[in-house]
Amino acid sequence: MTVRDGLSADRVSRTLGGRLVLDGVSLAPEAGATVGLLGPNGSGKSTLLRLLAGVLAPTAGVVTLDGDPLDDVGRRALARRIAVVEQHTDTQVPLTVLDVVRLGRIPHRKTWLPASAEDDEAVRDALEHAGLTDKVDRRWQTLSGGERQRVQIARALAQRPRELLLDEPTNHLDIQHQFDLLNLLVGLPVTTVVALHDLNLAAMYCDQLVVLDQGRVVAGGSPEDVLTEELIERVYGVRAAVTKEPEGHPHVRFVRAPAASRPGATVQ
Amino acid sequence: MSVEPLTRRSRLPLVLLGGAAALVASIAVAITIGPANIRVGDVWASVGARLGFGESGLSVIRDGIVWNLRLPRTLLAAVCGAGLAVCGAIMQSLLRNPLADPFVLGVSSGASTGAVLVVVLGAGGGVLSLSGGAFLGAVVSFAFVLLLSHTLGGTTDRVVLSGVAVMQLFSALTSFVVLTSADAETTRGVLFWLLGSLSNAGWAEVGTCLAVLVATLLVCGGYARSLDAFAFGEDAAATLGVAVARTRLILLCATALLTAVLVSSAGAIGFVGLVLPHAARALAGPSHARLLPVTALAGAVFLVWVDTLARTVLDPQEVPVGVVTALIGVPAFVLILYRARGAR
Numbered sequence: 067m068t069v070r071d072g073l074s075a076d077r078v079s080r081t082l083g084g085r086l087v088l089d090g091v092s093l094a095p096e097a098g099a100t101v102g103l104l105g106p107n108g109s110g111k112s113t114l115l116r117l118l119a120g121v122l123a124p125t126a127g128v129v130t131l132d133g134d135p136l137d138d139v140g141r142r143a144l145a146r147r148i149a150v151v152e153q154h155t156d157t158q159v160p161l162t163v164l165d166v167v168r169l170g171r172i173p174h175r176k177t178w179l180p181a182s183a184e185d186d187e188a189v190r191d192a193l194e195h196a197g198l199t200d201k202v203d204r205r206w207q208t209l210s211g212g213e214r215q216r217v218q219i220a221r222a223l224a225q226r227p228r229e230l231l232l233d234e235p236t237n238h239l240d241i242q243h244q245f246d247l248l249n250l251l252v253g254l255p256v257t258t259v260v261a262l263h264d265l266n267l268a269a270m271y272c273d274q275l276v277v278l279d280q281g282r283v284v285a286g287g288s289p290e291d292v293l294t295e296e297l298i299e300r301v302y303g304v305r306a307a308v309t310k311e312p313e314g315h316p317h318v319r320f321v322r323a324p325a326a327s328r329p330g331a332t333v334q
Numbered sequence: 335m336s337v338e339p340l341t342r343r344s345r346l347p348l349v350l351l352g353g354a355a356a357l358v359a360s361i362a363v364a365i366t367i368g369p370a371n372i373r374v375g376d377v378w379a380s381v382g383a384r385l386g387f388g389e390s391g392l393s394v395i396r397d398g399i400v401w402n403l404r405l406p407r408t409l410l411a412a413v414c415g416a417g418l419a420v421c422g423a424i425m426q427s428l429l430r431n432p433l434a435d436p437f438v439l440g441v442s443s444g445a446s447t448g449a450v451l452v453v454v455l456g457a458g459g460g461v462l463s464l465s466g467g468a469f470l471g472a473v474v475s476f477a478f479v480l481l482l483s484h485t486l487g488g489t490t491d492r493v494v495l496s497g498v499a500v501m502q503l504f505s506a507l508t509s510f511v512v513l514t515s516a517d518a519e520t521t522r523g524v525l526f527w528l529l530g531s532l533s534n535a536g537w538a539e540v541g542t543c544l545a546v547l548v549a550t551l552l553v554c555g556g557y558a559r560s561l562d563a564f565a566f567g568e569d570a571a572a573t574l575g576v577a578v579a580r581t582r583l584i585l586l587c588a589t590a591l592l593t594a595v596l597v598s599s600a601g602a603i604g605f606v607g608l609v610l611p612h613a614a615r616a617l618a619g620p621s622h623a624r625l626l627p628v629t630a631l632a633g634a635v636f637l638v639w640v641d642t643l644a645r646t647v648l649d650p651q652e653v654p655v656g657v658v659t660a661l662i663g664v665p666a667f668v669l670i671l672y673r674a675r676g677a678r
Binding site: 175 | 432555556560565570572621
């Protein structure tokens with residue numbers, strides 16, 4: 067067996083509350099690629115991300131970083147390699163944007179010592195990348211949803227990770243901010259695994275797609291290989307027409323089924 | 335472009351120096367307040383003599399008032415104030431609950447039960463002192479909270495709920511014992527202790543409490559950055575490299591131990607641990623490397639003055655210090671909640 071570089075999940079399963087949430091999922095993102103995780107609600111996307119982050123341990127299978135099981139890597143070393151942006155974050159603590167981004171340096175800093183020049187530089191770079199340089203003194207509580215996501219991404223970047231995991235970062239954002247955010251993500255020099263809801267955004271921005279359904283991988287590969295009318299009907303239970311955009315990526319257009327043929331449809 | 339805050343020089347040393355100076359001055363002045371007419375100069379003279387800087391030139395009685403009564407009492411007030419405030423700050427961050435205080439884990443009610451069992455029922459057969467019984471009670475109740483929260487799943491809110499449940503249980507036990515077995519005189523004594531009192535302060539208490547305070551500050555100071563990481567919850571802290579379960583256990587045990595020692599010596603002085611951390615946050619910001627020392631100093635200065643008030647305002651009668659902290663603490667607390675409402 068060859069040692070894989072980077073983050074890799076090998077046939078991982080996980081039960082939560084007696085239910086099998088992930089069932090033998092393997093995932094090995096290529097270095098620098100943006101991998102989109104798709105699937106209906108409850109298909110196991112968040113759980114897979116938590117396993118990849120090492121926050122949750124698999125009940126079977128193993129997640130490795132450069133060939134080493136996450137358990138052997140150690141929490142701090144892991145946090146210097148893998149950064150996570152959760153779906154929804156909030157705090158009661160009155161933090162400024164700068165305070166939050168600085169949290170990203172925690173895995174790098176030594177106890178009792180003040181921030182080093184490298185810490186400051188990482189924080190400054192992260193703020194710049196996320197376009198937050200003029201917002202450092204803003205209070206977290208006064209930020210919009212899109213700004214908060216940006217701040218969390220800047221915090222993640224301050225960790226100087228090589229792998230970035232995001233759980234539906236575009237949720238609750240308006241369309242312009244969804245595009246802004248994904249543009250930011252694909253421009254980053256890191257391997258990104260991102261759970262997404264919107265099939266078209268995924269098709270537009272991801273190099274690779276992995277589709278989960280009931281805890282299993284049902285499709286994986288380039289957007290055009292994955293996003294077929296047949297797969298969408300099977301996984302999401304909706305009819306769709308998939309066309310090819312001039313830019314090369316597929317475009318999904320959902321088709322409204324006749325009312326009678328929709329299972330369980332009732333007149334409201 | 336405003337990235338200067340990154341390189342802004344820390345004002346922390348200045349704040350700490352100022353705070354320390356304020357604390358020393360507060361202690362020196364607080365000692366002079368009271369029925370016997372003592373001057374600040376007398377305080378320095380008495381302390382100087384003990385440290386080997388010649389004779390104090392004070393009468394034995396005046397020297398005794400300074401060295402054996404007021405100095406240990408004021409120092410114990412400072413140590414208790416600092417300790418309770420720091421414990422409160424750590425609990426609030428760790429449990430992500432602005433209402434958390436050092437007593438949220440039932441330590442104080444356990445201590446009360448232990449003390450009452452010793453005083454009223456004579457538990458321990460005369461070997462256990464009141465403070466010994468209180469300490470044992472505190473440790474038992476905290477162990478109970480840990481066991482309960484572990485059984486219930488070990489999440490933060492389970493810890494808080496377990497603490498509340500155990501607190502209710504031990505409070506009920508205390509009330510039961512006092513109501514069924516104590517005579518009026520004992521009840522009065524117990525009540526005074528339950529509300530917090532520094533009147534039994536001696537050098538032994540000061541030494542024990544100070545040693546545990548310093549040890550706890552060193553342990554928790556080492557976890558200052560981990561505490562910062564808890565701002566966005568335990569999962570977020572874990573992805574920032576914090577060993578969440580271990581960190582939580584160590585910090586809970588350290589603060590519970592310190593609280594138990596403080597409560598054993600001075601009773602359950604409420605509100606310091608709840609209100610002071612919020613006030614210190616306004617002064618020092620959210621970073622725990624700054625917040626913890628500032629909170630300690632603020633708590634120390636605060637309780638020195640509150641205790642001075644408590645022992646002089648109704649002179650010669652003494653008001654339990656917990657009553658005064660609550661009288662000052664409740665309005666302060668309302669103000670904090672009001673401001674928090676405004677920030678939403």
